[in-house]
Amino acid sequence: MRNIVLFILKNHVMFVFLILETVAVSLTLSNNSFHSAKLFSASNTIVGGIYNVNSRINEYLQLRKVNQTLAEENSQLRELLYQSQYASTDSFITVVDTVFKEQYTYIPARIVHSTVNRQSNYITIDKGTIQGVRTEMAIISSNGIVGIVKQTSPNYSVVLPLLHRKSSISARLKGAGYFGALRWDGRDPLIMQLHDIPNHVELKEGMEVETSGFSAMFPEGLIIGKVVSFKQEAGENFHSIEVKLATDPRTLHMVYVVNNRMRIEQIQLEEQTIEADE
Amino acid sequence: MNELPKYIFRFVALVLLQVLVLDNIQLGGYINPFPYIYFILILPINTGRLTLLFFGFLLGITLDVFSATGGIHAAACTLIAFYRPFLLKAQGPRDGFELHATPHARLFGVGWFLGTLRLWLPSITRYCFL
Numbered sequence: 001m002r003n004i005v006l007f008i009l010k011n012h013v014m015f016v017f018l019i020l021e022t023v024a025v026s027l028t029l030s031n032n033s034f035h036s037a038k039l040f041s042a043s044n045t046i047v048g049g050i051y052n053v054n055s056r057i058n059e060y061l062q063l064r065k066v067n068q069t070l071a072e073e074n075s076q077l078r079e080l081l082y083q084s085q086y087a088s089t090d091s092f093i094t095v096v097d098t099v100f101k102e103q104y105t106y107i108p109a110r111i112v113h114s115t116v117n118r119q120s121n122y123i124t125i126d127k128g129t130i131q132g133v134r135t136e137m138a139i140i141s142s143n144g145i146v147g148i149v150k151q152t153s154p155n156y157s158v159v160l161p162l163l164h165r166k167s168s169i170s171a172r173l174k175g176a177g178y179f180g181a182l183r184w185d186g187r188d189p190l191i192m193q194l195h196d197i198p199n200h201v202e203l204k205e206g207m208e209v210e211t212s213g214f215s216a217m218f219p220e221g222l223i224i225g226k227v228v229s230f231k232q233e234a235g236e237n238f239h240s241i242e243v244k245l246a247t248d249p250r251t252l253h254m255v256y257v258v259n260n261r262m263r264i265e266q267i268q269l270e271e272q273t274i275e276a277d278e
Numbered sequence: 279m280n281e282l283p284k285y286i287f288r289f290v291a292l293v294l295l296q297v298l299v300l301d302n303i304q305l306g307g308y309i310n311p312f313p314y315i316y317f318i319l320i321l322p323i324n325t326g327r328l329t330l331l332f333f334g335f336l337l338g339i340t341l342d343v344f345s346a347t348g349g350i351h352a353a354a355c356t357l358i359a360f361y362r363p364f365l366l367k368a369q370g371p372r373d374g375f376e377l378h379a380t381p382h383a384r385l386f387g388v389g390w391f392l393g394t395l396r397l398w399l400p401s402i403t404r405y406c407f408l
Contacts, residue, residue: 012328013327013328013331013360016328016331017331017356017360020331020332020334020335020352020356021353021356021357023335023349023352024335024338024339024349024350024352024353024356025349025353026349027339027342027348027349027352028347028348028349028350028353029348030348047343047344050294050297050298050344054298115301115345117302117304117310122346158346
């Protein structure tokens, strides 16, 4: 026993080194399941605050571009307004509309920090549980989709963007109707891969890819990008398709958090069905 | 101990430089420069080995918190802090360093400094693919 104590005392630097390394390595490993590393996540208050200041400065430098996209979106929305539509009849009656019910609500948010140069990227936005953001909500921008909320704190949320090895979005070929999983191979931040489209589907370059709405997170029919190349690997049943994103993830600033009011209902029903099946 | 504020300032400055500026840079599309470990390099030569280890770990874990990488930076920095004394010994003058000296370029000449940097390079160009 004495010898062991002496041995440890003699090599205490080595032992401290080994302990610290073990802590570091275990942190690295546990970080892969993103939820468990709550303490060290980028959503915590100090880090979020520093990134917030930084992004305010950056944002100021990009005002011209942001204004432009907002103006474009405004004009699109204006087209949808009642005033900009031609009245085809002269008489109106008031109808209490019970056919349509609001399903999606949107919370505007600002990106305070994002990375695009790793294989596991994250985005931090400046809205959290106080503003009504919950995990698993979808994030979209004015002309494309961004990702899914992974973790929330009172005032910040961390988003798992499209550009993450584990991100997988249900996407559909517009027109053809076939759907598959959209994933990222970690190389080009503008190019993603669409999987599970069977070989017999006829593809064209330039075909549009949109959200399918099956995940109960994204509204149906949002444009994701366009098919830029496709090929059939020998012996494979599915096409390998490359999709160019409609929005450059590197230039994002303003986003919307999408709240699907019927999501819980849909998920519960689906889970009940699966449970009853087993 | 009156040197302490200087080192705290360096620590904060290097971390902020790394997090706010250099994390956005990729040389050749892949390599992310990590000059923040300069902090470990320029600690005084007579710094105790335990102190070195703790400073290394602290520096690394700070970077990890900012870049949400778990403990990768901490592991790398602790390793660097661990083998720094061996490297300095191998590179130092024959009769050992003066007490309280810091491994600066102006103290031992630019050539010596670059030589040291070259030895350190493998740790500086970290795992670009993480």
